[in-house]
Amino acid sequence: MNHVSVQTNVLNANHEIATENRRLFEEEGTVVINLMSAPGAGKTSLLEATLRDLGGRYRLAVIEGDLQTDLDSQRIRSLGTPSFQITTGTVCHLDARMVARALAEFPVQGLDLLVIENVGNLICPAAYDLGESLRVVVCSVAEGAEKPKKYPVMFHKADVVILNKTDLGAASGVDLRELRANVREVNPKAMLFAVSCKTGVGLDSWVAWLRDAIASRSIAATTRT
Amino acid sequence: MHELSIAESIIEIAEAKAREENARCIQLIKIRLGQFTTVVREALEFAFDIARRETLAETARLEIEDVPMVVRCAACGSVTDPVREVCLICPQCGLPLEVLSGEELQVEYIEVESEAERL
Numbered sequence: 001m002n003h004v005s006v007q008t009n010v011l012n013a014n015h016e017i018a019t020e021n022r023r024l025f026e027e028e029g030t031v032v033i034n035l036m037s038a039p040g041a042g043k044t045s046l047l048e049a050t051l052r053d054l055g056g057r058y059r060l061a062v063i064e065g066d067l068q069t070d071l072d073s074q075r076i077r078s079l080g081t082p083s084f085q086i087t088t089g090t091v092c093h094l095d096a097r098m099v100a101r102a103l104a105e106f107p108v109q110g111l112d113l114l115v116i117e118n119v120g121n122l123i124c125p126a127a128y129d130l131g132e133s134l135r136v137v138v139c140s141v142a143e144g145a146e147k148p149k150k151y152p153v154m155f156h157k158a159d160v161v162i163l164n165k166t167d168l169g170a171a172s173g174v175d176l177r178e179l180r181a182n183v184r185e186v187n188p189k190a191m192l193f194a195v196s197c198k199t200g201v202g203l204d205s206w207v208a209w210l211r212d213a214i215a216s217r218s219i220a221a222t223t224r225t
Numbered sequence: 226m227h228e229l230s231i232a233e234s235i236i237e238i239a240e241a242k243a244r245e246e247n248a249r250c251i252q253l254i255k256i257r258l259g260q261f262t263t264v265v266r267e268a269l270e271f272a273f274d275i276a277r278r279e280t281l282a283e284t285a286r287l288e289i290e291d292v293p294m295v296v297r298c299a300a301c302g303s304v305t306d307p308v309r310e311v312c313l314i315c316p317q318c319g320l321p322l323e324v325l326s327g328e329e330l331q332v333e334y335i336e337v338e339s340e341a342e343r344l
Contacts, residue, residue, distance in 0.1 A: 001252060002339055006242050006332045010234045010256070093227055123263045124227035127330075152311040153263050185312045188321035 014128055017096035021103070021131025030111045031210075031217045034132035036154065038147075039120030041140040042164040044072050045197040047115055051081050053207040058112040058214065063102050065094040065119045072117065082106075093124035096131055112214050122151040134213065140165040145178040152186040160191045162206060167196040231264055231330070232272035238332045240281045248337035251282040255334050260307070261294040261327035285335075294327030 009015065025032045037043050051060060062083040064072040067090065076083035084106035086098050099116060108114050116132065118125040137158040139147050142165050148155040155161060161183050169176050176194060183192060191209065195202035239254045258264060266289055273287045293307030298315035304325075313322045 002246065002248070002337050003334060004242055004246055004248075004337055005334050006238060007334075008238050008242075008332050010231055010238065010330045010332060013234060013237070091227075091230070093230075095230070126263050127227060127231075149311065153261060156261075156311075156313065185314055188314050 011127060011129075014096045017100050018129035018131040021096055021099055022133075024103070025108075025114070025131060025133065028109060028111060029218045030108060031113045031134065031214050032130075032132045033113070033115045033134045033136050034118060034125075034130050035115055035136050035138065036118045036122070036125045036158075037120060037138035037140075038122045038143060041120070041138045041143065042197050043117050043120065043138050044075055046138055046162060046164060046195070047117060048075060048079060049197045049200070049203055050115075050207060050210065051076070051079050053203060054113070054211070059110060060113050060115075061106070061108055061111055063099065063106065063114065063116045065098070065117060067092075067119060088119060092119055092121050093128050094118050094130060095128045099130045112218065113210075122147075122154045126151075126154040126157055133217070134159045136160040136162060138162045138164050139179070139183075140168070141174050141176060141179060142168045142172040144172075145174050145182055148179070148182040148186050155183060155186045155190075158187055158190045160193070160209075161187065163192070163194040164197055166194050166201060167199050228264060228268040228272040229276060232269060232276035235273070235287075235332055236276050236280050236282050239285070239335045242335055243281050243337050246337055247340055248281065249340050250338050251285040251335050252338060253286050253288060253336040254282060254332065255288045255290070257290045257292050257329045257331045257333055259292045259294065259327040259329035261311070261324065262330050264330060266291070290333070292326055292329045295325040296322040297325050298322050 035043050060081050062076045062081055064083055065086045066072055067088055070085040073083040073085040084102050086102055116130055135158050137154060141163055193206040195206055239251050243251050277283055295306040296308055297304045298318055300318045300320045303317055315322050
């Protein structure tokens with residue numbers, strides 16, 4: 001019997017494709033968001049509100065990941081934003097290869113912002129780098145204040161955490177301050193926004209922050225070329 | 226349940242290495258699994274049993290070394306080993322803690338039977 005040293009990260013193959021995706025996005029100066037949450041936290045609603053509020057000045061596109069149906073893509077297209085649907089069948093997350101395949105059919109050249117809406121799931125998508133520049137995690141207040149502590153890996157890896165459905169705080173008996181503190185415990189550094197996609201409260205600060213992120217990315221791309 | 230994808234990746238990595246070594250079959254795959262990952266040991270073991278069929282690892286054993294989560298405060302140097310409940314704010318300084326270990330998901334080594342041994 002032979003002992004053979006391997007020393008390879010299990011996610012190495014995904015990481016290599018993600019690095020290639022990232023290089024492509026950086027060349028284009030495109031900000032790429034990997035949007036993740038539990039099912040029903042309001043990813044698509046947040047996306048609709050964000051696309052609407054960003055206005056017509058930006059070149060935007062969306063890649064939707066779902067197990068079944070292209071309903072989310074239809075919602076995005078009805079706003080006039082190009083959207084490509086990946087249906088994963090039974091796979092509970094997007095990986096870098098699925099995104100690379102989508103890019104072959106769905107050109108993203110010259111975009112300011114590409115949002116990849118992941119499959120609704122707080123566990124598996126955390127492990128797979130897609131080549132994004134920002135990991136945005138949405139958590140609805142109605143899910144309970146302890147959600148970040150129950151799914152620490154997902155929240156820990158986020159660059160931005162958006163607490164949605166703040167209008168339901170009182171109705172669901174959840175204290176927004178406690179939820180915020182629990183996000184901080186697993187991720188002291190993330191940008192944190194509290195919004196209600198239904199009433200529009202809080203969306204302005206998130207969209208203003210995103211505009212700045214897009215502006216600094218396009219400046220970086222211009223400087224490089 | 227992404228453990229099936231993870232199990233498939235483990236086997237792909239092991240098979241690639243085994244082929245480099247002209248191995249006939251893989252008898253053991255040793256991995257390190259951090260506590261602060263999204264992979265559940267039991268689910269991975271179950272998925273491995275499915276994923277190894279019709280591969281060089283068909284009869285291989287999967288050995289999993291659990292790696293505890295360890296954090297350190299860069300400001301005051303205090304270390305928590307192992308972390309029982311994830312809190313990444315230093316109880317002394319209130320500053321963010323750094324994760325020293327617990328995020329591992331790595332194939333360490335394999336044990337193979339070579340063509341020559343069969344002859």
